[in-house]
Amino acid sequence: MVNAISPFHSTVFTSYNVGMKSILVINDSSFLREFMDKQLKEYGFEVIQAINGLDGWGKIRQQKPDLIIMDYFLTRKSSMEILKGMAADPNVESIPVVLTISKLEKKQVMEIAQLGVRKILNKPVRIDALLAALTEILGVAIEMDNTPCILDAHLNDQILFVEIAQGFNREKINLLRYKIAELIRLYSVKDPRILIMMTDIDFRGEDKNKLEILLEEVMGFVGKPDRIRILTISKKIKTYLAEHLILSEIEVSKTLEEAMDGLLGIKGMESLTAEQDNVQERFFSAKQEIHKEAFQLNFMKESTGESLNQLGGKVRIAVVDDDMIVREIIKNAFGATGWEVVPFANGKEFAEALDSEKLFDLLFLDLIMPEMNGFEVLQMMSGRNLEIPTIILTALTRKESVVKAREFGINSYIVKPIKPEGILAKAAEILGADF
Secondary structure, three states: OEEEEOOOOEEEEOOOOOOOOEEEEEOOOHHHHHHHHHHHHHOOOEEEEEOOHHHHHHHHHHHOOOEEEEEOOOOOOOHHHHHHHHHOOOOOOOOOEEEEEOOOOHHHHHHHHHOOOOEEEEOOOOHHHHHHHHHHHHOOOOOOOOOOOEEEEEEEOOEEEEEEEEOOOHHHHHHHHHHHHHHHHHOOOOOOEEEEEEEEEOOOOOHHHHHHHHHHHHHHHHOOHHHEEEEOOOHHHHHHHHHOOOHHHOEEEOOHHHHHHHHHHHHHHHOOHHHHHHHHHHHOOOOOOOOOOOOOOOOOOOOHHHHHHHOOOOOEEEEEOOOHHHHHHHHHHOOOOOOEEEEEOOHHHHHHHHHHOOOOOEEEEEOOOOOOOHHHHHHHHHHOOOOOOEEEEEEOOOHHHHHHHHOOOOOOEEEEOOOHHHHHHHHHHHHOOOO
16 A cells, blocks of 8 residues: 555555556656656556656666656657667567657657557547556556546636536546646746636545545645635535635635635736636536546646747647737747748638648637638537647637637637737647646
């Protein structure tokens, strides 16, 4: 058994029949290494960390792990150099490798396959896909928490919005701390406040421990309970927290106005009008029908610049906006990355381009345009089963547009007027994610 003690409780994680298999995690991102270390140890694995390719290559030869989880983009020594080195060394050539990568060309697939990589996982990596790969390759039994759970976190000004629906899932809760940490770092949040929305949850006895873990993770970022508000209409959750020895200090609100007033005060609320209405609409709507498990709780590389550069120079971005100035601002923002930015004056031009060109890796989409508006573009992509990561461009006064865009599964948006640093940060958040 593996025990993890916290100020709130004593949590016991089950160690499954993995026979203390050793896993070497090679990744430049300390966030990812820390998550892997914590998560895999809970399942009973021995975890070895390598901070770059050169460090990883040394530990492969010295410690000969049972399996390697390696990112494709590494510093000091590339992943391809490591794979070729392993293929030439009979002492380590049989060690299975799981490779994570954001963007994979056909040429890369052939080269990687010839070097004996057992599994390629696209980023953002789903934890269930990773554990399934470990089960298959190592022949071990790993049991996940399969509780249905929609969990997302995003930032607006100084407020971190954490949304939880359907239930509490241990794996997703474990990911939450890394998502929050990266949002705070990426947007340089000095004094974060956190609003936790809980909807459509049947609070059960086994959820008590998971709720404690979640609030413990959140508390670590703000220090004081008055920096957190919980928005829920669940009497069970409110009663449980009110009777808790420590968590009773966190206030539970029934209305968004009450929660936001407690976090920011009246003056602060005025600057978040669009976000308030967006949250209000979602919180008090009927039970949400989520068509796909879209909320993967992504967390970023160590810096925005590194995240963008590591994705390579072949990333294609479409900017669909009838405002020429907006198109130019976005194009110039990516000038140093070497990425291809293709502007379109309306949705019709973009739709026609999809018929003749290869797909894009990222889409900046205005919602109000002539000839073919943003909603019609989203409808068109949905009809064609095209899944292009999309960032909505919206004016503060068009808050109802953001709510409508949610129906298409779009959760990322930038409020106009846009700034270059905000564009790069949002692109890093969407494309540079590991999880």
